[in-house]
Amino acid sequence: MQKFSCKEHIGYALDMFVAEQKDFPIMDELPTDVDELCEYCEEKAAYIVSSK
Numbered sequence: 001m002q003k004f005s006c007k008e009h010i011g012y013a014l015d016m017f018v019a020e021q022k023d024f025p026i027m028d029e030l031p032t033d034v035d036e037l038c039e040y041c042e043e044k045a046a047y048i049v050s051s052k
């Protein structure tokens with residue numbers, strides 16, 4: 001699974017990922033041409049959190 005997050009919510013996104021997945025999250029910067037929204041607000045996402 002993967003989560004998209006803005007800069008403001010990345011800490012929250014990482015915490016939620018660990019709580020839900022019981023796995024170590026991998027955080028990557030989202031390429032600027034990828035148009036995804038943060039899962040926790042209406043901002044454009046800056047990071048993607050996923051497991052390997």
Ligand SMILES: [Zn+2]
Pocket residue numbers: 005006007008009038039040041042043
């Ligand atoms: Zn956000």
